[in-house]
Amino acid sequence: MNELLTPAEMSRADRLTIDAGTPGIRLMERAGRAVADATAFRHVLGTRVLVLCGPGNNGGDGFVAARILAERGYAVRLALLGDRSRLSGDAALAAAAWRGATEPLDGDGVVPMLAQAGVVVDALFGAGLARTLEGEARRVVEAVDRSGRPVVAVDLPSGIDGRTGAVCGAALHAQTTVTFFRRKPGHLLMPGRAHCGTVITADIGIPDWTLREIGPALRQNCPALWLDRLPAPRLGDHKYSRGHALVLSGPALRTGAARLSAEAALRAGAGLVTLVAPEAAAAIAATHLTAVMIEAFADAAGFAALLADPRRNAVVLGPAAGVGEGTRALVAAALAGRAGLVLDADALTSFADAPETLFDRVRGRPAPVILTPHEGEFARLFPDLAERAVGDRPKTERAVAAARRSGAIVVLKGTDTVVAAPDGRAAINDNAPPDLATAGSGDVLAGIAGGLLARGLPGYEAAAAAVWLHGECGRRAGPGLIAEDLAAELKPVLADLYRRAALPPAEPPPVAIRQEGPTLPPRRLLVGSQDEDEPGGTD
Ligand SMILES: NC(=O)C1=CN([C@@H]2O[C@H](COP(=O)(O)OP(=O)(O)OC[C@H]3O[C@@H](n4cnc5c(N)ncnc54)[C@H](OP(=O)(O)O)[C@@H]3O)[C@@H](O)[C@H]2O)[C@@H](O)CC1
Numbered sequence: 001m002n003e004l005l006t007p008a009e010m011s012r013a014d015r016l017t018i019d020a021g022t023p024g025i026r027l028m029e030r031a032g033r034a035v036a037d038a039t040a041f042r043h044v045l046g047t048r049v050l051v052l053c054g055p056g057n058n059g060g061d062g063f064v065a066a067r068i069l070a071e072r073g074y075a076v077r078l079a080l081l082g083d084r085s086r087l088s089g090d091a092a093l094a095a096a097a098w099r100g101a102t103e104p105l106d107g108d109g110v111v112p113m114l115a116q117a118g119v120v121v122d123a124l125f126g127a128g129l130a131r132t133l134e135g136e137a138r139r140v141v142e143a144v145d146r147s148g149r150p151v152v153a154v155d156l157p158s159g160i161d162g163r164t165g166a167v168c169g170a171a172l173h174a175q176t177t178v179t180f181f182r183r184k185p186g187h188l189l190m191p192g193r194a195h196c197g198t199v200i201t202a203d204i205g206i207p208d209w210t211l212r213e214i215g216p217a218l219r220q221n222c223p224a225l226w227l228d229r230l231p232a233p234r235l236g237d238h239k240y241s242r243g244h245a246l247v248l249s250g251p252a253l254r255t256g257a258a259r260l261s262a263e264a265a266l267r268a269g270a271g272l273v274t275l276v277a278p279e280a281a282a283a284i285a286a287t288h289l290t291a292v293m294i295e296a297f298a299d300a301a302g303f304a305a306l307l308a309d310p311r312r313n314a315v316v317l318g319p320a321a322g323v324g325e326g327t328r329a330l331v332a333a334a335l336a337g338r339a340g341l342v343l344d345a346d347a348l349t350s351f352a353d354a355p356e357t358l359f360d361r362v363r364g365r366p367a368p369v370i371l372t373p374h375e376g377e378f379a380r381l382f383p384d385l386a387e388r389a390v391g392d393r394p395k396t397e398r399a400v401a402a403a404r405r406s407g408a409i410v411v412l413k414g415t416d417t418v419v420a421a422p423d424g425r426a427a428i429n430d431n432a433p434p435d436l437a438t439a440g441s442g443d444v445l446a447g448i449a450g451g452l453l454a455r456g457l458p459g460y461e462a463a464a465a466a467v468w469l470h471g472e473c474g475r476r477a478g479p480g481l482i483a484e485d486l487a488a489e490l491k492p493v494l495a496d497l498y499r500r501a502a503l504p505p506a507e508p509p510p511v512a513i514r515q516e517g518p519t520l521p522p523r524r525l526l527v528g529s530q531d532e533d534e535p536g537g538t539d
């Protein structure tokens with residue numbers, strides 16, 4: 001269930017299913033029924049429902065939902081953007097089965113309709129949104145948003161680009177979004193994610209084999225991607241078999257960032273962690289660290305000598321390391337060695353003037369390199385791929401392009417952190433709370449990634465697991481968290497993961513929407529992971 005389908009890939013899944021014998025109208029019936037279920041789940045009988053339909057199949061789903069809700073006894077009012085005679089295909093069939101009135105829809109007329117509505121079903125535009133909203137379509141979307149009425153969005157909140165998560169001129173904010181078969185990148189990428197509310201993924205009868213044909217590259221970051229590479233400690237393990245991570249400290253007054261990384265690497269399960277520091281910094285760090293060991297070095301040659309022991313299999317370099325030639329030399333020394341490498345913060349910024357000199361050393365290196373830039377650092381290394389430079393190119397594509405260019409695993413951080421590999425794999429993370437936007441939180445992430453490299457995880461899996469674990473730690477630590485709180489949360493988070501890994505494989509997910517028969521009670525739907533209070537929890 002963690003595959004993400006672009007609208008083009010979804011339309012291919014649709015086409016493959018239809019070609020294999022399921023009529024399109026049946027898919028639309030199930031989609032509309034899922035929307036009706038989700039609406040009825042949150043809004044009791046007696047709520048006035050306003051269904052706003054657009055000119056395509058998204059509108060067709062709206063006609064079906066309207067019919068089913070009316071059959072269930074809801075007072076339903078339906079308005080259509082554009083001319084009914086221009087509806088075609090399945091949408092025309094769905095409209096023909098709607099027995100109520102079809103009112104015209106425009107920016108002025110919708111205002112009194114909204115005043116009477118208890119809930120709005122947004123079936124204006126979904127996967128087929130093709131350009132910036134303008135004219136009446138835009139005025140309607142803006143009026144609905146201004147009204148503050150709860151919105152159940154069909155597939156996507158109208159105005160959100162399903163491929164990129166971008167707002168195309170204007171976009172609704174939904175309380176619930178019901179999508180079909182698999183989520184779309186726009187449900188996870190910002191700002192789309194902030195418009196979706198709770199995302200429900202309904203099974204409408206598209207078979208999983210279509211995914212094999214399509215081969216989607218994008219995933220939601222979740223344990224299924226990497227849990228098999230993260231075994232619980234085993235009988236017979238000893239600390240050296242669990243790997244040894246080195247974390248580079250900054251100078252005397254800047255040791256905190258590396259200490260955060262080092263403790264996180266140890267909590268993530270590296271058998272040993274050594275903080276390596278210039279003399280004066282080592283003395284200061286020594287007053288703060290216990291299980292983390294400390295070694296001092298004088299210069300890049302001394303640092304390289306510390307890496308010579310092949311058991312030292314992971315290095316974290318960058319947090320508060322300082323920007324300039326000194327850090328560049330340390331990065332070069334680390335890249336010349338055989339350890340897996342996490343380059344963060346100053347280790348990235350130090351190459352802003354000549355990123356190719358970094359990438360030249362990364363490409364073809366046998367051990368993995370993980371780069372963990374936030375958007376600012378990313379723009380320094382990949383100016384042509386920066387958010388501001390690329391218009392509507394989504395974060396996923398920018399991260400994959402950067403991974404291909406650099407030869408590294410790229411973790412492009414933010415609310416919607418993307419992990420990308422040079423081979424084109426990419427995962428979008430959605431479990432991180434905004435509380436993580438606090439000083440030092442990125443240092444903890446770099447440390448977790450380094451700890452997982454030390455444990456032997458491959459680069460992509462280490463990076464994706466680190467991002468997810470970091471998000472879970474943030475959720476557990478909760479509001480008011482500071483970076484110091486995060487690493488300790490790895491204990492319960494890992495305990496839970498190991499328990500999960502030891503369980504027998506899960507039952508296949510329940511069929512979401514019953515296809516025929518009476519339409520009354522809401523049925524089980526498949527719900528996004530963050531939404532335990534939705535109908536997925538009932539049956
Ligand atoms: N795929 C599946 O498996 C299933 C898909 N299903 C449903 O179908 C939906 C996709 O349907 P879709 O392809 O007809 O696209 P949709 O979102 O209705 O929009 C197209 C219409 O909008 C118009 N239009 C576009 N942009 C515009 C703008 N800015 N401003 C104004 N107009 C604009 C565009 O006009 P045109 O570009 O042709 O001028 C066209 O008329 C999908 O989201 C899901 O809900 C389900 O039924 C179950 C199975």
Ligand SMILES: Nc1ncnc2c1ncn2[C@@H]1O[C@H](COP(=O)(O)OP(=O)(O)O)[C@@H](O)[C@H]1O
Nearest residue numbers: 413414415432433434436437439440441442443
């Ligand atoms: N609004 C947010 N929601 C979720 N995670 C966030 C948010 N803002 C930042 N983060 C996460 O917090 C971390 C911040 O890292 P970074 O910007 O390097 O900060 P620092 O350098 O202070 O450690 C990253 O992992 C980022 O993904």
Ligand SMILES: [K+]
Nearest residue numbers: 122125154156
């Ligand atoms: K919609």
